[in-house]
Amino acid sequence: xxxxxxxxxxxxxxxxxxxxxxxxxxxxxxxxxxxxxxxxxxxxxxxxxxxxxxxxxxxxxxxxxxxxxxxxxxxxxxxxxxxxxxxxxxxxxxxxxxxxxxxxxxxxxxxxxxxxxxxxxxxxxxxxxxxxxxxxx
Amino acid sequence: xxxxxxxxxxxxxxxxxxxxxxxxxxxxxxxxxxxxxxxxxxxxxxxxxxxxxxxxxxxxxxxxxxxxxxxxxxxxxxxxxxxxxxxxxxxxxxxxxxxxxxxxxxxxxxxxxxxxxxxxxxxxxxxxxxxxxxxxxxxxxxxxxxxxxxxxxxxxxxxxxxxxxxxxxxxxxxxxxxxxxxxxxxxxxxxxxxxxxxxxxxxxxxxxxxxxxxxxxxxxxxxxx
Numbered sequence: 001x002x003x004x005x006x007x008x009x010x011x012x013x014x015x016x017x018x019x020x021x022x023x024x025x026x027x028x029x030x031x032x033x034x035x036x037x038x039x040x041x042x043x044x045x046x047x048x049x050x051x052x053x054x055x056x057x058x059x060x061x062x063x064x065x066x067x068x069x070x071x072x073x074x075x076x077x078x079x080x081x082x083x084x085x086x087x088x089x090x091x092x093x094x095x096x097x098x099x100x101x102x103x104x105x106x107x108x109x110x111x112x113x114x115x116x117x118x119x120x121x122x123x124x125x126x127x128x129x130x131x132x133x134x135x136x137x
Numbered sequence: 138x139x140x141x142x143x144x145x146x147x148x149x150x151x152x153x154x155x156x157x158x159x160x161x162x163x164x165x166x167x168x169x170x171x172x173x174x175x176x177x178x179x180x181x182x183x184x185x186x187x188x189x190x191x192x193x194x195x196x197x198x199x200x201x202x203x204x205x206x207x208x209x210x211x212x213x214x215x216x217x218x219x220x221x222x223x224x225x226x227x228x229x230x231x232x233x234x235x236x237x238x239x240x241x242x243x244x245x246x247x248x249x250x251x252x253x254x255x256x257x258x259x260x261x262x263x264x265x266x267x268x269x270x271x272x273x274x275x276x277x278x279x280x281x282x283x284x285x286x287x288x289x290x291x292x293x294x295x296x297x298x299x300x301x302x303x304x305x306x307x308x309x310x311x312x313x314x315x316x317x318x319x320x321x322x323x324x325x326x327x328x329x330x331x332x333x334x335x336x337x338x339x340x341x342x343x344x345x346x347x348x349x350x351x352x353x354x355x356x357x358x359x360x361x362x
Contacts, residue, residue: 032245
């Protein structure tokens, strides 16, 4: 393919429905750096919030773990969008579907394990001796 | 004129072809929804590598689940609150976050074909990543010196497995980083080298996502527990 053909192909792609963050060879580098800077700023902000909530006791103690988890999930989203460029663009449909499956798997694996084992520990604490199954509800 | 053909369309035009528009106009040149031909190799390679990253994350999820279940099993040994130093963790987090940023700038420099900027940014990424790894190894050494070794309790076994597995990934990533610096230097901005470097960048950013889970769940939740 000649250089002119490649340039024509690129300009055709540019007019098309292209996801933000999709880098093409001739793209402006400053624009890209701005995107990464926004991502870095948001990530630092969320990390700082997480550490601040734990270190300074300015929120209700039982809410601290919830806040930390929420900040962590938000920061993972920031990383996915600004660093990994998972977008809603047409070239990203398959990536988003794979990510959805991954999230489902992770939630089932971690949530299920912790839930079941916490339940088991709870039951073990209340009945150290093996109890007849009909006596339990 | 037959009832099925609309005016203005070439005979043989299929208004229902995959990705096409009903009126035959406005076909998008973007790939990924069936229009515009097959997806470029860059997209396909990134998708394949993304599947690998997700499977890697599933593996980390298993280690997170094990840690979540075993964190209470301290066997009268040291508890998380007695072991973790948040200042140390904040420093590690800062190094890894900055390295993610410089890795992103290196990717941009690569697509802009700017060799000096690419090599400089990759070198900075390496230094930041190596700094992270050094801090982590120092923390492990300190823990073991204080008697909190992996065999001490179920909590410590799962802690060293989870955090150590992330550290191992960072170490492999550093080797890969050096490989890509050398390949771009010697082979130039070839398409396959560009795709490989893009996969490395995905890997490096994904490690940062896993670290967000580690510092939140292991260290921050561990300290307040």
